[in-house]
Amino acid sequence: MNMATETAQLLSAQEQAIVDGKKVLHGTATDRVLRMFDAIRSYGPPRVALERAVYFTESFKTSEGQPLVLRWAKALKHIAENISVAIFDDELIVGRPNTWFGRYTLVFPELDGSIMKAGAEAFIAAKGAPDAVTVTEEDKKIIDEVLFPYWNGKDFTPNFVKALPPESRHMNFGSDPENIGIKQTFVIVNTSTMRHSQNWVIDFGKMLTRGCKGMREEAQARLAALEHPRDLAFKGPFYEAAIIACDALSLFAKRYSELAGQMAARTKDARRKMELEEIAAICAWVPENPARTFREAIQSQWFTQLFSRLEEMVGGDINSGRMDQYFYPTYKRDLEEGRITPEEAQELFQCLWLNVMQCIQSQMSPALAKGREGFSHHETVTIGGQTPEGLDATNELSYVLLESTRPLPCSYPELGVRIHANTPDKFLHAVAEVIKDGKGSPKLLNDEFMVPWFMSNGIVMKEALDYAISGCSESRLPNRETHKTGNSGINYGAVMEMTLRDGRMKIHNDELFGLKTGDPRTFKTYDDFWNAFKMQLENVIRHCMIQVYTAVALKPRYIAAPLASLLHDLAMEHGRDLHTHGDYIPGGLDAACIDGLGGFATCIDSLAAVKHLIYDTKKLTWDQLLDALEKNWEGKEAIRQMCLNAPKYGNGIEWVDAIGYEIQRFVMEYAHNHPKPHGQSFNMRIIPITFHNPCGKVTMATPNGRPAGEFLSDGIVPSHGCDTKGPTVTLQSIARATCHIYKEHREDLLNMKMAPANVAGEEGTRRLMQLIRAWSSQKHAHIQFNILNKQSLLDAQKNPEKYRDLVVRVAGYCAYFVDLSPSQQAEIIARTEEQMG
């Protein structure tokens, strides 16, 4: 009877556009936007942009000994005064830190100058690889002769590595004393050496309504009011820095105003002349002053965003906050007064997306860049959700924003939609349609998870309702959160390996990294095995936490962020740079995170296979299993098949899902019992970025049937291809494996892949909406979809040219498929394509 369903292959809008050779996926884009898009795509791989680093260094040479925050502000001013300014054809929203129209990556020698020389060499050697950054001879010379000599030994990374207690250092960086941060063991992972700050949201709305002028005046007033000598000593420099940072930002914009004016005077093209004159007028006004029009607001936002990039490397990027909220007042006014149409607003948004698209984040070490493949950056734009009054927050601009992301085959902006119980059907319908385009965008965050989470961490509801999505799947309260330090990550695969091998890691020459929990052959019961696993896991978490505490303590000596701080209510009130958050900033939510970087399901399935095969059915002995694992299944196919076909997480099998819950509960309990000072929580979540790939590379064969070196499971989802019962059962299993009862449980990342045929037509859209509603009421934190045919991905591997513009959802971000490494491509292909009947 189930014979006659329509299962012919259907294509998503994105796939269709590629097949048809169309430039626009959906809707329309202006010629201007298309020309710019083409120019950016044709530029080729991103190149390092060094001017920022050079002027930063120049300034630092002259300010040694002064308070760090002040040095930082002066350096920003020096950059603003000297960095090249450039406006290219067609640009409406101007400002860039580089001198070419194409992708670039900034470097930050204060973070990792010591390894920069080696990093540049590695990138030059990797030239032509899909994810290699271009470093020219000239660039190399600057790195070798200007940046490296000054920063060698003065930068954060090596000093952090040296500051770690020996055991923690060993676990993260191995036994080579020469390794000062360029290589990680991936037994555990730290990210504080990869960035000044974890993903962050600054309060752009404040800049739009008050301007640099308003912020400067506040800083001046606070400075003038200081009276206590202690405040004069400590807060004084901060306010001075804030004033200088405001000056710097304004100055940078003014230089653009001047340039636009000069170009307008020179150009013969009457139309461009008008455009340039308008640019000149806008840049003369914002960001110094409050934005009066929508266009001024966009320009002001971009300058602020760009300047924040010059200030610090925010891993996971400077997120854009709730754009449909803070841009709405100027948009509404312009619309009412006939100054703008929705189409014009879309074009301006697209100009902004094209600017964002050019700015790539890369680590100065290809080894570390592996964790963020496809030049990941995710300046998440938040739309939807609720207002602080608890009402639905969607407005006309939410729709304009949503539509603006559809025409171009690019993954920027990273769009995130907040869903809640009262999200209107109309909006959800529009969102589902965009998801169906197949670009993996937007991702969804669930207010029904997020708001209670903030409240359980002491935030009042009104404020919790105003959160913005940040990074992959996190969220921020831009004026309340203070933890601005990169987190650490657990490789669950390594935890499993150390449990099986008495604390040793095969790939690292059998070195002992973990605890000596014994030879599994001596484990009488499954509980013995489970307890050994827990001990290894606890040890790993302990070292992750040590890492974070070490970084937090060290950072104020190496890193400051006057701009991010002056836009933060609490930092401004207390005259404190945000990077000093280790000494609690009063009123702040200082929530750190430890990430499960892959292998959560690998562990559940491995534990389940051991329980099932060795202890319950006694089909295997430890000797047989360990031998097969050591041999990486070579000649042991029958045993591998038994492992592969053992019960798997994600199929609604309660006892298996319960293992996931117990892992999570154990982790949360540890975090709960080891809170940070001032009762702030150390949060645990499961989010891979693309680290499940390098983490898998170092992990031997695992009892779930996975071969050595293969990627680990990703996020909170079941192992690749192992959940065979469709998305509803998968979600149900995930819900059952999630331990919500601790305030330490933060967002887990949930990827789902479907074939377009499964959501075809209006009926398909409705089903997707229903799936999303159910996901929301099950209180999952996050979800994102890849709606593509497996066949297209396989084709794209063969014909990368044809599929140059194919965008896929990787982790908390999207990327061009062809920019990914072969193993990451394979991982994406292997994700289960959820079937619907």
Place this chain on the structure above:
Amino acid sequence: MSNQHVSTRAPTGLVLNIQHFCTHDGPGIRTTVFLKGCSLRCKWCSNPESIHLKPELAYNPRKCIGEKECGFCLKDVCPESALYAVGSGDRPDDKVRVNWDLCTNCGRCVPVCPTHALTLFGQEMTVDQVLEEVEQDGSFYRESGGGMTVSGGECLLQADFLAALLAEAHRRGINTAIETASNVPWDFMAKVLPHVDTVLHDIKLTDPERHKRWCGADNTRIRANLKRAYETFPDTKFIARTPVIPGVNDDEEHIRATLAFIKPYKNVIDYELLPYHRFGEGKYEFLGAVYEMQDFTSPSPETLKRLREIIDEAFGRPTQAR
């Protein structure tokens, strides 16, 4: 076709498969329970495993890793010695073969096979076991107005089990639907239908002779059953469906005749066309059976559109883009 294996199976039913998140089997997000056994023999059937009302061994040679790597099933497992390897040891193909004439479908070889090359189609399950699996999707029914659909084979052949399953589903607040070809004794329908919210029933062909030729039985009983069902259960929703197969029933006459048949009844709320799509040929091979399967093609989008327009007009609604 005779009904010799019709039985009143309770409290367990012979379940072929439970499929989650189905998209074509009734309103909302649904879970479809496929019961084994059928009372028709349609020539285009691509689910041979659903035909017989008994468990059946299936063997997928592509999954077998051979005697040397494994050979577990060859070690004193099969009471009938129905399993053997052609080449053995280092010969390239040392995969296992099934002597189907000897196999009694006892299923003893299934649990020893690590690769699931040997599996059993059809599993005895209780109402509770089925619903436990179905209720995994509970929160999705709430959001979508979905529920459980029971299909087959011909689900009505296991009428007692089916009635018990549907009644219990209703007690648990689950919306119910069945998919049926209605070629069963009226008693079976009478027993089951009180517990069904939506009946999705096939009308494959109009002419009794042709019905017999293509489906192995004529449609007299089917039509009588349907008429009586429409009348006896005025509050139950019925949706008529035709699997559209070029050369068999893709003609306007059939569509119009079906419309004429259903239109007098207000409780037949829709008439759907399901384009035939060929898949699953491999399953014949897995069952060790050689079935002469004719080459059926899928209907063209134009044909479907034309036929759907007739239906939309009869239901007085604008033609929807599909």
